[in-house]
Amino acid sequence: AQSVTQPDIHITVSEGASLELRCNYSYGATPYLFWYVQSPGQGLQLLLKYFSGDTLVQGIKGFEAEFKRSQSSFNLRKPSVHWSDAAEYFCAVGALRATGNQFYFGTGTSLTVIP
Amino acid sequence: DAMVIQNPRYQVTQFGKPVTLSCSQTLNHNVMYWYQQKSSQAPKLLFHYYDKDFNNEADTPDNFQSRRPNTSFCFLDIRSPGLGDAAMYLCATSRPTGGGETQYFGPGTRLLVL
Numbered sequence: 283a284q285s286v287t288q289p290d291i292h293i294t295v296s297e298g299a300s301l302e303l304r305c306n307y308s309y310g311a312t313p314y315l316f317w318y319v320q321s322p323g324q325g326l327q328l329l330l331k332y333f334s335g336d337t338l339v340q341g342i343k344g345f346e347a348e349f350k351r352s353q354s355s356f357n358l359r360k361p362s363v364h365w366s367d368a369a370e371y372f373c374a375v376g377a378l379r380a381t382g383n384q385f386y387f388g389t390g391t392s393l394t395v396i397p
Numbered sequence: 398d399a400m401v402i403q404n405p406r407y408q409v410t411q412f413g414k415p416v417t418l419s420c421s422q423t424l425n426h427n428v429m430y431w432y433q434q435k436s437s438q439a440p441k442l443l444f445h446y447y448d449k450d451f452n453n454e455a456d457t458p459d460n461f462q463s464r465r466p467n468t469s470f471c472f473l474d475i476r477s478p479g480l481g482d483a484a485m486y487l488c489a490t491s492r493p494t495g496g497g498e499t500q501y502f503g504p505g506t507r508l509l510v511l
Contacts, residue, residue, distance in 0.1 A: 316499070325403075325487055325502040326440070372439060376498070383428075383491055383498050387439035 284309045284377050288388035295363050296396050303358040303391050305373035314376035314383070315356040317347055320390075321369045329371075332356060343367070368395045400424070401503035403488050409509045410478050418473040418506045420488030429471040430500065431463060432487040440487055446471060447493075475508075483510045 287306045295301055307313055314333050318326040330341025337349040347358045356373060373388040402421045410416040420429065428447050432440035444453045446465045460482070462474040475482055485507050489500040 318502070323485075323505075323507065325401075325504040326489075328499060328501070331499055376500075383493065383500070384442065385440075385500055389439050390437070392437075 284375055284386045286373050286375050286386050286388035288371075288373055288391050290391045291389070292392045292394070294394040294396060297365050298362050301358075301360045301363045301367070301393070303371050303373075303393070305356045305358065305388060306354050307356065307373075307375045307386075308354065309375050309377065311378075313356075314378075315347075315349060316374045316376065316385070317341065317345070317356075317358050318372045318374065319343075319369045320372065326372065329358070363393075363395055365395045365397065368393055401488055401490055401501055403486075403503035403506050405506060406504060407507045407509070409511060410475075411511050412480065413477045416475050416478055416508070418475075418486050418508070420471045420473070420503055421469050422488075422490045422501075422503075423469070424490055424492070424501060425468060426490035426492045426501070427468075428491045428493060429465060430489040430491075431461075431471070431473050432489065433482075434485040434487055434505070436484075443473070478508070478510045480510050483508055 285308045316331045317329040320326050329345050330339050332339050332349045340346050345360050370390045372390045374385045376383045404419045430445040431443045434440040443457045465471045485505045487505045488503040491498045491500045
């Protein structure tokens, strides 16, 4: 069965520090992987996605993620965090179905940025 | 800009009083989804439409219904809201590509049940 695990419920980093959010997935076929960000009271905004090809993908707002098949991971990184990055981050795997692509979301990682 | 729009952004209803949430899209996507997201939890898929075909998730309560009168609009009807239905409701759309298509989310409607 498909599943996504985000081991860190909450992370606190200092502004300017580097960031890595972990995501592990379970999926029997080639995964389609996504990272979304959600600010309080808002919908989900796509940060980046991996479908195939280069395993290091670049996204918006200076984020990147690396797909590692051997580790079943798709960790999100940013070299220097800004205060505006404080939000909830969701990793998701997309599973193909005949009726549309179903997403399996992780439980999210809440990021706090301290000055 | 092409987008997913949800109205209203905040909805207050009374226990047991039917309520309808609205979603519209200018992306011309075939698939529209409704998710329920409770505080500090991941979004939970309730159902989705592939064109006019309705697909209900097995654990979605009968209290939740949906309508899609045309490509652009999709509605979520909660027939008798309970206190446990207070949540953020997210609408999303996608266009099937035979691969891993992206889902595009609206800003959500926050539902409060009194």
